[in-house]
Amino acid sequence: MALLNFFRKPFFWVIVAVTAAFIAVPLWHSDVALRESLVLAAVYIILASNLNLMIGYAGYVNFGSIVFFGLGGYIGVFLIIDYGWPPALAALAAGAVVSTLALVLGLGILRLHGFYFALATIGVNQAVQSFVSNFTPWGGASGIYISMSSYQALGGPMKALWTIYFLLVTVMAASLLLSHGIKSSKFGLGLLAIGQNEDAAAVLGVPTPLYKALAYSVSAYLPAVAGCLYFFKSAFIQPVDAFDLSFSTEAVVMVMLGGQSTVAGPAIGAFLYEELRGWLLTSATFSNFQLVVAGALLLLIVTFAPGGVMGFIHRYLPKTRKILE
Amino acid sequence: MFGILASIVDGLLIGTVYGMAAMGLTLIWGVMNVVNLTHGAMIVAGMFALFLIGDWLGISPYAIMPPVAVIGFGAGVLIYWLSVHRMIGRPPLMSLLSTFAVNLVLIGLGTDLWGTKLFNIPVSLPGLSYEGYTFPGTHLMAAALTGVIAVLLFLFLDKTRSGKAIRAVAGNRVAAELVGIPTTRVLALAFGLGVALACVSGALIATMFPFTVLSGNAYQLKSFVVTILGGLGNPAGAFLGGIALGLIEGLATPFMPVSWTSVIEFVLFVLVLIAFPRGLFNFTFRRS
Numbered sequence: 001m002a003l004l005n006f007f008r009k010p011f012f013w014v015i016v017a018v019t020a021a022f023i024a025v026p027l028w029h030s031d032v033a034l035r036e037s038l039v040l041a042a043v044y045i046i047l048a049s050n051l052n053l054m055i056g057y058a059g060y061v062n063f064g065s066i067v068f069f070g071l072g073g074y075i076g077v078f079l080i081i082d083y084g085w086p087p088a089l090a091a092l093a094a095g096a097v098v099s100t101l102a103l104v105l106g107l108g109i110l111r112l113h114g115f116y117f118a119l120a121t122i123g124v125n126q127a128v129q130s131f132v133s134n135f136t137p138w139g140g141a142s143g144i145y146i147s148m149s150s151y152q153a154l155g156g157p158m159k160a161l162w163t164i165y166f167l168l169v170t171v172m173a174a175s176l177l178l179s180h181g182i183k184s185s186k187f188g189l190g191l192l193a194i195g196q197n198e199d200a201a202a203v204l205g206v207p208t209p210l211y212k213a214l215a216y217s218v219s220a221y222l223p224a225v226a227g228c229l230y231f232f233k234s235a236f237i238q239p240v241d242a243f244d245l246s247f248s249t250e251a252v253v254m255v256m257l258g259g260q261s262t263v264a265g266p267a268i269g270a271f272l273y274e275e276l277r278g279w280l281l282t283s284a285t286f287s288n289f290q291l292v293v294a295g296a297l298l299l300l301i302v303t304f305a306p307g308g309v310m311g312f313i314h315r316y317l318p319k320t321r322k323i324l325e
Numbered sequence: 326m327f328g329i330l331a332s333i334v335d336g337l338l339i340g341t342v343y344g345m346a347a348m349g350l351t352l353i354w355g356v357m358n359v360v361n362l363t364h365g366a367m368i369v370a371g372m373f374a375l376f377l378i379g380d381w382l383g384i385s386p387y388a389i390m391p392p393v394a395v396i397g398f399g400a401g402v403l404i405y406w407l408s409v410h411r412m413i414g415r416p417p418l419m420s421l422l423s424t425f426a427v428n429l430v431l432i433g434l435g436t437d438l439w440g441t442k443l444f445n446i447p448v449s450l451p452g453l454s455y456e457g458y459t460f461p462g463t464h465l466m467a468a469a470l471t472g473v474i475a476v477l478l479f480l481f482l483d484k485t486r487s488g489k490a491i492r493a494v495a496g497n498r499v500a501a502e503l504v505g506i507p508t509t510r511v512l513a514l515a516f517g518l519g520v521a522l523a524c525v526s527g528a529l530i531a532t533m534f535p536f537t538v539l540s541g542n543a544y545q546l547k548s549f550v551v552t553i554l555g556g557l558g559n560p561a562g563a564f565l566g567g568i569a570l571g572l573i574e575g576l577a578t579p580f581m582p583v584s585w586t587s588v589i590e591f592v593l594f595v596l597v598l599i600a601f602p603r604g605l606f607n608f609t610f611r612r613s
Contacts, residue, residue, distance in 0.1 A: 061418045108599050114417045115360050115557070119549055120598045126546055127591035134584050141584070245542070249425060256422060291433030299426035302419055303411055 010323045011180060011263065018267075019173040023166065035165055037278060039233070042165075042172040044270035046226045048254040049175040049263075053219040055252065056261030057188060058212055059195030060110070061118040064125030065251055068220040069227035070242030071128060072098045076228025077144055077237050078137075086153060088167060091228035098224035099217050106216035110209065113198075122245065129243035143238025150232075164233045168226060175222045180263045180325065182218070191215055195261070253298050259310025264324045268309050331458040333575040338460070338468040340571015342529050345471045346544060347551035347563040348478065349522030355558030356495045356515040357413055362424040363404055365545030366431040367520050371397060371527025372536045373435070376444055386448055386532050387466065393528045394521045401520025405513045413512065435538040445535040467529040474525065475564055478518075482560070491515050495558070523548075550594045556604020565606045 006012060022042065026035040047069060054062045076094035079085040085093070109120040133141045154160035182188040190211045193201035202208045231237040250273070258269025276297075280290040305311060313320055346368060353361045374393045379386055408427045412420035450462030482488040493501040494511045502508045530536070530544065551570050555562030570590065577586045597605060 055418065059416070061421060063421070109595070112598065112602060115354075115358070115421075116598060116602050118417060118421060119360065119553065120595055122546070122549065123553075123591050123594040123598060127588065127595055130584070130587040130591055134582070134588060252418075252422065256418075288437040289433060291429045291436070293433075295426045295429030295431075295433060297426075298429065299408060299423055302422045302426065303408075306419065 006181070006184070009180075009184075009325075011325045012177075014264070014323065015173060015176045015180065018176075019169060022169045022172065026165070035162075037274070039165055039168060039230075041271050041274040042168045043226055043230055044251070044254060044274050045172050045267045046168075046175045047223055047251040048258070048266035048270040049172075049179050050219040050221075050223050051251050052179060052255050052260060052266040053182065053191070053215050055255055056266070057182070057191040057195055058215045059198075060212065060216075061114075061252070062121045062216075062219070063118050063252065064121035064123075064245065064248055065219070065223065066245065066248035067121075067125040067128050067243060068098050068102065068223040069230075069247075070132075070237075070239075070244075071101070072224025072227030073231035073237050073242050074132060074138055074144075075224075077146065077231050080150060080228075080232060081144060081146060087164070087229065087232050090232075091167070091225045094228040095221045095225040099221040102220035103213055103217035106213035107209065110212040110216060125243055125245060125248065129239050132243070133239045139238075141239060143236055143242075146232065146235045148235075161233060164229050168229050168233075171222055171226050171229065176263065176267060178218070178222065179266075183263055183325065187211065187214070192261070250294075253294070256298070256301055256306075257308050259308030262310040262325060265308055265310035272309070327456050327458065329576075329579050331455075331460070332578050333572060335460060335464060336571040336573070336575015336578070337568055338464040338571070339533070339574070340568040341468045341471040341475075341564070342526050342533075342567070343544075343547050343551050343570050344564040344567020345474060345529075346523055346526035347548040347555065347567050348475070348560045349519040349526070350548045351552045351555065351558055351563040352522070352560055353516055353519035354552070355560070356491055357409070357512050358417075359409055359412065359420040359424070360417075361409075361516075361519060362421060362545075363408075363428045363431065363520070364523050364548055365541030365543075366428045366435075367397065367400065367523040367541075368527035368530070368544045368548075369435065369536070369538060369541040370400065370431070371524030372444070372531035372540070373439070373538075374524065375528040375531050376446055379446060386446060386528070387470070390470065390525055390528060394525050397521035397524025398517040400524070401517035402513050404520065405516035409516060410509070410512070432538065432541070439538050441537050441539055443535050443537055444531075446531050448532045461533070463532045467533060470529065471526070474522075478522070478560065487511070487514060491518075547590075550590050552604075553594055553598050554604060555606050559604060559606070562604050562606035566604070569605075 022038055026038060047065065051062060051065045054060050072094040075097050076090045079090040079093060080087055105124065109117060109124065112120050132138055138144060148157060151157045151160040154163050190201065190206040193204070193206050194208055194211060198208055231242065254269040254273045255266045256269065257273055258267065259265030277290065280286045280293055286293055301308060310324070313324065350361060350364050353359055371393055374396050375386055375389055378389045378392060404427055408423040409420060412423050448463050450466055452459040452462045453465060482492060490501070490506045490511045491514065493506055494508050498508055547570065551566040552563055554569055555566030573589065574586055577589060
């Protein structure tokens with residue numbers, strides 16, 4: 001019955017439509033450049049949407065969420081190269097490993113609040129990055145290169161790129177469904193209560209330590225899966241890219257830009273950010289000022305519009321609340 | 326044997342500079358509960374201020390420290406008004422993001438102006454040799470200056486009216502306001518001081534090591550580690566934390582490849598944060 005209600009919600013069909021568009025548009029034109037920009041958009045949406053589970057729902061600022069993506073990439077690529085696992089299976093396994101690690105780690109660092117938690121997540125990312133940079137089985141600081149022969153199983157590099165793209169879009173759809181499903185579940189309500197006032201939530205019977213650790217762990221799964229697919233597609237992975245702290249902070253910016261604690265917001269923010277970045281990088285006037293513009297924009301949002309894009313939409317078009325959650 | 330000792334002493338000398346940078350970060354946290362993410366960018370700003378003024382006037386880098394401090398203070402007050410003032414008392418995410426936004430703008434401008442090439446400030450200062458090991462003059466001078474600045478900071482916080490106001494606001498902002506302390510001005514003052522400390526420590530680092538526009542990140546992370554070791558919001562603890570970090574680096578260097586020290590640092594960072602969130606050297610200055 002609950003499942004039936006889920007399908008009846010208009011937002012479910014919004015997710016289906018967006019996913020269909022991501023698949024159909026590049027196929028229609030068989031446009032590789034468009035596909036590449038959509039790959040980036042899909043990855044951004046996956047990262048932002050899962051980060052929102054922590055920031056928007058539970059109210060815990062995870063500044064180092066990229067560690068899931070990077071570690072998933074490393075474990076997945078390692079399984080593909082050294083053990084010859086098929087990419088999709090390796091990605092799922094990498095997600096499971098990272099998610100388990102996050103659960104254990106979460107039970108520890110989620111005892112911290114506010115800034116202390118934010119600093120700890122940065123510390124975790126840096127610790128993993130410096131460890132992997134010294135870990136010789138994974139190539140140390142120079143990373144792992146994937147030879148062309150690894151793509152033969154997927155029908156050669158050209159075909160493999162399309163397959164991986166479709167897999168990434170599937171992960172993106174799964175991220176949105178997960179975010180939507182959690183928000184309307186008891187678990188999600190518990191998280192939102194923690195985000196509002198953790199002590200009050202605990203008093204009212206929300207098992208806060210468990211819920212927080214679960215949220216941390218769940219928010220690690222799909223980014224790790226996406227990390228494996230993304231780095232397999234890039235054909236090489238190195239610690240500087242995999243655990244790039246600024247990428248992780250950009251994900252926080254996307255969540256804020258779109259509107260935290262909504263389902264559609266982070267996805268909209270991620271898409272807008274990707275478009276903005278692409279436009280700034282190619283524009284003649286701004287190409288050198290990409291970071292300056294992004295920074296100024298962020299400062300304006302934080303100062304004047306903390307609700308992000310969704311805040312605006314919901315305020316001026318109240319009817320959309322029923323469709324865009 | 327003496328080689329190990331020499332490495333430890335050199336680590337301690339550099340550690341004092343980490344300590345000073347972290348004092349800037351922790352002062353701001355202690356007074357207004359804001360983690361200043363422009364810290365790294367302001368360390369780099371200090372480096373470039375030293376480089377540019379030195380290039381322009383051609384005088385000794387150490388004579389340029391006072392103007393660097395003044396510039397840092399001014400920049401700090403400006404950043405406070407621009408990005409921090411509205412965030413006081415709001416959820417942590419807000420001030421983290423607003424200071425990070427300013428950081429992005431500064432790094433963007435920096436990379437546009439100077440690219441990411443390596444800069445180096447040649448300082449001719451005789452070192453101190455003992456049993457075949459030479460302690461570089463720049464390291465000795467940096468540690469000496471850091472000591473002086475730390476003493477001055479503690480005298481300022483302890484003895485002057487403004488310093489007492491800063492401690493009062495750190496202790497209880499509402500009560501401070503009730504007894505007539507202009508809290509907003511005090512917050513701006515504390516932020517300016519914190520940034521000035523970051524700038525001067527950046528300038529001192531620039532006399533010791535080469536740097537790029539992007540060096541700030543690494544030093545900012547070191548400051549985080551130091552601050553956590555010392556306890557957030559505790560300048561004396563931060564200074565000791567800096568020395569502790571220098572000790573760890575000095576102690577580790579003879580025994581393992583340099584790249585492993587950061588693994589130790591960050592693992593220690595997370596462990597200390599989980600086990601002792603109030604820091605290892607926890608005698609707070611809020612109690613007054």
